[in-house]
Amino acid sequence: MHATNAHPLISPVIPPHPSLTHANWLASFPLRSFLELGAYENAAGSARGHARNVLAEWRLDDLSDAVVHVVSELIANSVNATGKVRWAAGLPPVRLWLLGGAGSAGTGEVLVLVWDAVREIPRLGVAGPLDESGRGLGIVHALSGRQWDTWLPSAPYGGKVTRALVDHPWRDPE
Ligand SMILES: Nc1ncnc2c1ncn2[C@@H]1O[C@H](COP(=O)(O)OP(=O)(O)O)[C@@H](O)[C@H]1O
Numbered sequence: 001m002h003a004t005n006a007h008p009l010i011s012p013v014i015p016p017h018p019s020l021t022h023a024n025w026l027a028s029f030p031l032r033s034f035l036e037l038g039a040y041e042n043a044a045g046s047a048r049g050h051a052r053n054v055l056a057e058w059r060l061d062d063l064s065d066a067v068v069h070v071v072s073e074l075i076a077n078s079v080n081a082t083g084k085v086r087w088a089a090g091l092p093p094v095r096l097w098l099l100g101g102a103g104s105a106g107t108g109e110v111l112v113l114v115w116d117a118v119r120e121i122p123r124l125g126v127a128g129p130l131d132e133s134g135r136g137l138g139i140v141h142a143l144s145g146r147q148w149d150t151w152l153p154s155a156p157y158g159g160k161v162t163r164a165l166v167d168h169p170w171r172d173p174e
C-alpha cells in the first residue's frame with residue numbers, strides 16, 4: 001500500500017465513539033473518504049462502486065471484496081431502517097466513511113463507518129437455513145472478525161453509527 005502521512009485536514013466530522021477518548025485516533029487512518037447518499041434503494045450499489053474504487057486507489061485491493069460486502073450490508077440496512085420512519089422534514093441521508101491505514105500487521109486495514117438517522121441499535125439475528133433475510137449483520141460479523149459495533153452519538157450528531165474493521169481479506173470458502 002501507499003505510505004501516506006496523516007494530514008491535518010478534517011473530513012466531514014465523524015461522530016465520536018464513546019470509548020475513543022484520545023483525540024488523535026484518526027492518525028492511524030491516514031487514508032480517508034466520505035460519501036453521503038440519499039436513503040434510496042440504489043444507495044448500496046453506489047456505495048459498493050465507491051468502496052471498490054477507493055480501495056483500488058489506496059492499493060488495498062486485497063481487502064476490497066470484504067470491504068465491499070460490509071459496506072453493502074450496512075448501507076442496505078441503513079436505507080431500510082431510514083425508509084421505515086416517517087420523517088417530518090424529509091428523508092435524511094445515509095453517510096459512509098472509509099478510513100484506511102497500515103494496520104498492526106502492516107498489511108492494511110479499513111474501518112467502515114455508516115451513519116443513519118434512526119436511533120435504534122441493530123442486533124445480530126439468527127437466520128435459519130431457509131430464511132431469505134437476517135444475514136446481513138452476520139456477514140459483517142464474519143468479515144470483520146467480530147470487530148464491529150454500533151453507538152448512538154450525542155447531540156448534535158444524532159442518529160447512530162455502525163462501524164466495522166476489516167483487516168483480513170475475504171477468503172472464499174470454496
Ligand atoms: N441501520 C439499522 N437501523 C435499525 N435497525 C437495523 C439496522 N440494521 C439492522 N437493523 C435491524 O437488524 C435486523 C437484522 O439485520 P440484517 O442482519 O442485516 O438482516 P436483514 O437486513 O435481512 O433483516 C434488521 O431486520 C433490523 O431490524
Ligand SMILES: [Mg+2]
Pocket residue numbers: 073076077134135136137
Ligand atoms: Mg440487512
